[in-house]
Amino acid sequence: MQIQHDALIGRLPITAVSPVVDNGAYSAKAFVGEVIPFSAVVFREGHDALGVELILTSPTAKVTVFRMQAGAPGSDSWHTVAQLTEKGDYRFQIRAFGDDFETWHHSASVKIAVGVDEELMMLEGVALFAKAAAEPERSANEAKKLVELAEKLSDKSKSAKARLAETESASILKYMTDNPIRSLVTLSEIFTIKCEREFAGAAAWYEFFPRSEGATLDPKTKTWTSGNFKTASKRLVAVAEMGFQIVYLPPIHPIGTAFRKGPNNSLNATSGDPGSPWAIGNTTGGHDAVHPDLGTEQDFKDFLKKANDLGLEIALDLALQASPDHPWVKSNPEWFTTRADGSIAYAENPPKKYQDIYPINFDNDRDGIYLEVLRVVKHWISLGVKVFRVDNPHTKPVNFWQWLIAEVNAEFEDVIFLAEAFTRPAMMHTLGKIGFQQSYTYFTWRNSKAELESYLTELSRETADFFRPNLWVSTPDILTEYLQFGGPAGHKIRAIVAAMAGASWGMYSGFELVEAVARPGAEEHIDSEKYEYKPRDFKEAEKNGRSIAPLIQKLNDARAEHPALRQLRNLQLHSSDDGSILVFSKHLSAEHTPNGKDDSVIVVVNVDPHSVRETTVHLDLKKLGIESENFEVRDLLTDQKFTWGASNYVRLDPREEPAHILHVTKRN
DSSP: OOOOGGGSOOSSOEEEEESOBGGGTBOEEEETTOEEEEEEEEOOSSSOOEEEEEEEEOTTOOEEEEEOEEOSTTSOEEEEEEEOOSSEEEEEEEEEEEEHHHHHHHHHHHHHHTTSSHHHHHHHHHHHHHHHHTOTTSOHHHHHHHHHHHHHHHOTTSOHHHHHHTTOSHHHHHHHHHSOOEEEEEEOOOEEEEEEOGGGTSOEEEEOOTTTTTOEEOTTTOOEEOOOHHHHHHHHHHHHHTTOOEEEEOOOSOBOOTTOOBGGGBSOOOTTOOOOTTSBOBTTBSTTSOOGGGOOHHHHHHHHHHHHHTTOEEEEEEOOEEOTTSHHHHHOGGGSOBOTTSOBOOEEETTEEETTOEEOOSSSSHHHHHHHHHHHHHHHHHTTOOEEEEEOGGGSOHHHHHHHHHHHHHHOTTOEEEEEOOSOHHHHHHHHHTTOSEEOOGGGGOOSHHHHHHHHHIIIIISTTTOOBEEESOOSSOOOHHHHHHHHHHHHHHHHHHHHHOSEEEEETTGGGTOOOBOTTSSSBTTOTTTSOOOOOHHHHHHTTOOOHHHHHHHHHHHHHOGGGGOSTTEEEOEESSTTEEEEEEEEOGGGSTTSSOEEEEEEEEOOTTSOEEEEEEOOGGGGTOOSSOEEEEETTTOOEEEEOSEEEEEEBTTTBOEEEEEEEEOO
């Protein structure tokens, strides 16, 4: 009988390997500089010692082996971390083996301590080291070291206890850990991790409408003159000074006139109303054109260059829909859905109706619409755009996005797609798995301490292998009750949590001015900028103390200074005795930081914008890599210095400073 050993579980079982997405159907996600936790459940029969290693192969074929450490007793889990430093596909597998030195060493230590089988244990040690010295992968120096150990165990002029001690020096034990004597070697499957550029996973985003920046109202005629790329470029300086890295622009294309929406989504637009930028297309062009009011394509390129010179990238909106005036409606009517009465279906999200927008039908002419969208995306890439914020991707076929992103990234690996998908978890998660680099989240509606603790745990632990969250505090469409009634304190709190907890975060222009008046009966801004011009005097607001921009800048400065804050998987929750005091930390060990020093930041925030809270905060110092009872911290918001320990009293007044953001400056 021929036994098919390959069809059986490995000689040493390896299960629950992580990070692995859907049993390897999709690559796990990472970005350059991200520290990835690796784990597996590995066990064996009996009591002999077990060793487990991570074999990591970089995109340039550099192989690194990491010895994994055992987890909680009885869990059979093994863990290590590795920082990924190259763009491209990493491959990894878990190697399990019998650790023959540790098995012998443990047995010899136990027996010799009670005078049992002393010479037998020495003989077995001699045989073990002699066998290992003959292994072809050992260097000559390693083989010599192992032969010397065998000779020491053979020296009967010394007691067995003394001979055993020869193998127990710190240097020998480290050598045997780093260069184990392996048997029964078992390998897991090979899995992949797609590592992308840093902005794919960690960046600060800012959204504004170019048409509002520099827009002017004629006091006599009451008519507006639109802002344009030239006037909007002036705003880029302040955005860069606040520390943002990506500027997202709503659609910059021509806007349809048919069924154009007026203020507050009304149906009675006048000739002077600019319409919704998401109603894309008219006789002057479609998705590959620039709205004439904003300028020319060259003006856009100049705007892009100004942004790049300031260290900013521009994200364009990719909204796959059309106004009734879009050129596609005439040239390719099959790209839309025709209803029973012969009319083309417009967009609806009951009770909301968007009569000015036709959704695209991706099934009538798949090749045609697929290739047209690819052409449009490549057009903007050719002008220098590397980031796309995708509008409502969950209303389009998932396999279309999988194809499009793969096609684009195969040719342009640095292009990033952000999914604006406020929808069911299964859809959001699948969009992440099939290629979207980032996604909007439910963070907007998670406001209490309990809600935030649960959701941040989910984002940093349960879904981090495939779902990169971007914690937006506001959008033109969403103005939560928390912000409506939270005032400046509520806005500060939300920004602090998002910027400190998220590897990526974002905000919509006007948030820093605490714009919080809602349209009656709706969870959105009154007089929405989606339907009208909204120029803002940011300098005057800051001069009069009505802007929280200085706080925003401090938050982004902290992110720039502390690499631990630009990670997601390292978020650790701590506790407090108050139901509104949220406590979390981020720690990055010295071997993973650019300056070679541990980087630890503790965030203590009062999430109740209406009440002063005082309580005791309890820290798990092991999560911060701190061994001493007391340590020194500096508040990155106030520059105050404190001595902290495992338990600390705090008092947080949201009207003044709703949070401590504490950098650990001295660990003992």
